[in-house]
Amino acid sequence: MRRPKETATAWLFLSPALFIYGLFLLYPMLASLAISFTNWDGISPRWEFTGLDNYRHIFFDDPQSLRAVKNNVVWTLVTVTVPAGWGLILATLLNSSMRGRTLFRAIFYCPSVLPLVAVALIWAWMYNPQFGIVNVTLRALGLEDWTHAWLSEFETAFPATLVTAIWQGTGFPMLLYLAGLQGIPRQQYEAAELDGAGWFRRFIHITLPWLKETHIVVLSLAAMQSLRAFDLIYAMTYGGPGRSTHVLSTWMYFNLFQYRQAGLGSAIAWVIVIISLAVTIPYIRMVARRRHG
C-alpha cells in the first residue's frame, strides 16, 4: 500500500540528507575523478585531458608514488592483522569475571579515543634520540648499539610509525571482540568441556567460528582505516626522511596541496577509493544482508 502523500513526506524527510550528501560528498568525489584524468595543477585555468596517464604514472613511472603504494601495502597488512590478533587475545582474556576487568579494558581502549596528532607527539617523545624512553632504556640495559634516531633514519622511521599505529589501534578491535564473545552461549563451552576439549580446542572450534561476523567487521574497518592513515605519518615523520615514509594518503595530500599536482593527487585519491571499496565489500554486504534479514 503506497500512498502518494506518504511518498512526498518521505522525500521531505530525506531532502536535507540528500542535499548535504550530494553536494559535499558525491559531487566532490566525482569532480576529483574528472580531475584525475587531466594534468591540471589546481590553480591555473589551463589543463589538458591526459586519460589514464596519472594512473600509469603512479604504478609504473614514478618511484616516489610506487614507494607510497608499497608502504601502504605494508601499513595495511600490519595494522589490520596485528591489532586484530592482539585485540582478540586481550578480549579472550578479559572475557571473564576477573578482577580489574573494567580498568584493563579502559587502559587498552584509551589510546583509540585520543586525537592522532596527540598520539604522534607522544611517540615522538618516546622516540626522542637523546631523552626518549626507548633510547634511555636501551642505554640503561647497555645496548647502546641498538639506539637510533628512530624517526629520522631510513631503516627505522617507517617501522617506528607502525608500532605507534599498533598501540593506538588495538583498543577498538578488542572492544568489538569483547562484544562478540559475549554473544557466544555459555552452554557451548560447557558441552565441549564435558567432552574433554582443552582451552585451545575450545578456542579453535567454538570461539573463532562464532566470531565470524565480528571478524568481518574488525578486518574491513581496519583495512578501510589503514588506507585513510594520514594523521600519524603527517605529524610524526611528515613523509620523511627523504620521502621514504609516505603512504597513499600523505602522498596524495602533498601532491594536491604542496606540489601543485592536482591531476596526480586526484588519481592517488581514486586509487584509495577503489581499494577502499574493495576491502569494504564484505562489510557492506553484511550490513545490507541485515537490512533484509
Place this chain on the structure above:
Amino acid sequence: MKIERVGFVFLLAAAILWLTPMAFVVLTALRAQRDVIAGGVFSLEGELRLSNFVTAWRIGHFGNLFSNSTLLILLKVPLGILISSLAAYALATMRFRLNWLVFAALLLGLAIPVHVTLLPLALLLRDLGMNDHLASLIPPYTALGLPFQTLVLVGFFRIIPKELFEAADLDGCPEWTKYWRVAMPLARPAWITLAIIDIVGTWNELLVALVLIGAEKWQTVPLGLLQFQGQFASRYTIVMAAILIAVAPVIAVYIAFQKYLSTEMSAGALKE
C-alpha cells in the same frame, strides 16, 4: 585455575606496557625542562610543578582552540544527528520507490574516504564564500558522518514495534510528530551513542581542517597541537603539557559517558 592466573599476569604486563607512554607524558609535563635534561626521563629530581600547563595554554592559544572546537561541536553534532535521523526515519518507516537506491548510496558512502573529496571541496567552499572560516567545516563534517549515522539509526527505528506508530496514526498524528514523539525518544540510546562518537571524532579531526582552515583565528585543537611539533618541539615539558590539555576533554567525555560506549549497544551500533 592455573591458566587464569597466567592470563592475569599477561594482561598486567601488557597493561603496564600500554600505559608507559601516557605515564611518561604525565611525568614529563609535571617537571622542569632543565631537570628532565639533567636527570633524564626516569629520574625524579627537582620538584613537580603545574606551571608547564599555564605556559602551554598561553603559547598554544588553547583558549581560542577550545572555543573553536567547542563551537564546532555544538553546531555540527546536533545538526548531523537531526539530518541523519530524519533520513533514517523515512528509510525505516515509510514506503517509497527508490528506497533501495538511497540505501545503496548510503552504503557506498561508508566506503568513500574523505581524501577524495578534498580538492573539489576546498574549491566549492571558496565559491560559496565560506573559505577559511570555522563554518566551512560544518558541511563536510556533516556529510562524512551521514552514511554511518543514518544506517545505524535505520537499524534502531526498524525494531520499534509497529503498533506504537499505528496507535499514533489512530490519534491522527502527522509523520513529524511520530518522528519526534515516538521514534526519537525510543532510539535515544542509539543517537546519544552516535553523538558521543561524533563529539570525539569532531574534536580529533585533522585532515579536513588542515585543508580548509588557514587562519590562526579559526584553528581547531588538532591544528593548534600540530604547531607544537614544529615551533616548540624542543620544549619537551611544554609539549607534553599541551598534549594533556588537548586530550583532557576527550578522556572526560569518554569517562562520563562510558555506560553508553561500553555496553553491547555501541559495538552493535558500529556493526550496523
